[in-house]
Amino acid sequence: MKTRILVAAMLVMALGLVVAGGGGQSQATGPQQVTLDILAYGDNSTREGQDWNRLVAEFQAANPTIRIESEMLYDQAYHQKVEARLAAGDVPDMAYMWVDAQGQAWRDSNQFVDHRPFLNPDFYDLSLIDPMGPNGEIFQVPLGTSNITSVLFVNTALLSELGLSVPRTYAEMVAMVPAATAAGKEVVAFAGAEGWVWNSCLLGTVVGRVSGDGNWISKAMAGQYKFTDKPFVDSLAFLQQMVEDGVLSNSVVLTDYGAALSSFVNGNALFMLDGQWRAGGIEDPALQANVQMIPFPALPGESTSVANSASGVTSVGYGLTAKGASDPAVRDAALKFMEFFNSPANTTTRLADGAIVAPILKNFQAPADLPLLVKEKANFMGRMGVTSNVVDAFVPGEANNVLNTGMQNIAIGRATPAEVAAQVERLARQ
Amino acid sequence: MGKRSRSDAVAYVSMVGPALLVYLLIVAYPVLNSVVISFTNFNPIAGTAPEFTGLANYRRMLQDPDFWHAFRNNMVVVGISVFGQIPIGFVLAYILFRKLVRGQAFFQAMVFLPNFLSTIVIGILWRRIFLANGPVSRVLQAVSGDPSAQFTMMLYPETVMIPIGFALIWIYTGFFMIIFLANLQKIDLGLLEAAQIDGATEFQVFFKIIVPMLASVLLINAILAIAGSLKGFDLIFSMTTQGIQRDNAMVLPIFMYQKAFLDRSNSVRFAYGAAISNAIVLISIAIILFANFVGKKLGAQEDM
Incomplete structure (x- = not known):
């Protein structure tokens, strides 16, 4: 009798675990919600990482129908995760991307997608974005110029x-x-x-x-x-x-x-x-x-x-994957988030932090009170000749x-x- | 089958089954899959169907000089663990057990302390110690009177394992010391007192009584040390910088990591990485069997 009670109790517990797991998933998305799966780059201990968390929270508060599930990793851990996720077929909708040899895994898995048809030319200055493919494709929205x-x-x-x-x-x-x-x-x-x-x-x-x-x-x-x-x-x-x-x-x-x-x-x-x-x-x-x-x-x-x-x-930046671009709802949500991420205010923060040399936004006006070395970067660009590989x-x-x-x-x-x-x-x- | 034995079987399956299922899914399946993958040109990123390539990945591995370099370094780590950490841990445990120093609790805590720290933190700590103008270089500059003197062992393949071995001993000796100490405390003190009454010296007590009684513990520790040495990745990875240092200090797990995850020019890198992983497992099994064989010859049994 005791054995039966024990077996029954264990089955109930196992069932409870399954139901609890499934319940969590069912609560994740409502019928009207779009979920964006983003592989982000950064470290919670750095300004870049802290900014990411803040931006995601602010965006979700302002856009309750878009839910962001982001995974943030830094340096080698990030590159390793890209390989592992692509190998497992667990492709994110959007990711921080290199478009050179370091982004080879995205290229090999055919996840690069040309963003030119999707980018708002009144928001981004497309002439400031380096071409990333043989036909001038843009595979991600770079954080800044070269x-x-x-x-x-x-x-x-x-x-x-x-x-x-x-x-x-x-x-x-x-x-x-x-x-x-x-x-x-x-x-x-x-x-x-x-x-x-x-x-x-x-x-x-x-x-x-x-x-x-x-x-x-x-x-x-x-x-x-x-x-x-x-x-x-x-x-x-x-x-x-x-x-x-x-x-x-x-x-x-x-x-x-x-x-x-x-x-x-x-x-x-x-x-x-x-x-x-x-x-x-x-x-x-x-x-x-x-x-x-x-x-x-x-x-x-x-x-x-x-x-x-x-x-x-070419600067790194966030881009849609082919998987993310294939679903119009996800694509639109991602593009909306990218514009928020690259808003003049957020770009100014990045500029002030020294993360970028110059923005890629249309008619961007840099504030006068930028740190000295940010201004010095502008001087550097004036002194610099051609860019080499x-x-x-x-x-x-x-x-x-x-x-x-x-x-x-x-x-x-x-x-x-x-x-x-x-x-x-x-x-x-x- | 009687009613009693049937209910016992149901209870057994219900208790063992879930854990077994989890083990099969999370441990056994990946291991077996890794073996299968290693015989193919598996390239999941390109999404092409894997084709059987026989021993090609293993042949490539054996022809790669970096594999043998990593293997040699791994054997050095095994040697440091078995012939460095274990004897030192044993002697320290004996000193504490026999109260040959004062403040045993303090020394025990100090020697074991590194085990409470993250290996990555320890690796970064030791990296800083061996950097240009770091503490070791400063000592060299003070001793030699040459302000440009630097500690350069981390730069050369012939010497890089010396500072790493030092760090390995510093970290893990305390772990083995605690195991020895726990087993020493099970020994009947009357036996040791009787030996001393009969005129045995401390040296004789150690070698004639303690060592034979703890032979099985020595064997277990040796197996733990070997297994730990062959899967060791974190300390050496964090202790070295990317480039010459890490290449010089490369051990098999780092070799596997670099080939499987960083060599993006190799389209079958995952299959190649699987082959290297399987080789690490085979080498571990071979060394552990050898240690077992030696232990049995010396009369040790795997019981503690």
């Missing part, structure tokens, strides 16, 4: 203190090494412990300058050039030269992303080489007033056509990983530029 990945931040106060001035050429930077060393300062703070930093923040600019062609990398991937060609090998050799000259310290490969910023903001380095987004990490107003953002100084013998060039890439936007997977590690090995003298170039060429063609 993302400049290679900027030299200059501590002008420290330079003055040492009797130096903002360099125009690489030779002038080399000439600063003795004074910096004597003062116990680094010349360039650079997070060389992170392979991607060599790739995104330095190599693309150097290849563009050395080759005289900002699109050298994309042309190499298209088969027009080889990575074993002289411009690429010379570009890698230049990285080695920077370490030998003392422009990059001999400990550069041990300096992680946080340490490089820390070195610069604490006045231990004359310059910092990083992406434009790093301006947001310079929080001290006194330091901001003394920071100038410039393109990397002229390399020896560089062509005037690439003077002041810097590497840049960012290597990891074109070179995929294993070839890119080998290149990242190879540049670090070159810096510590464990590999030659020719060896690394040969490995990249072999893997890029596989």
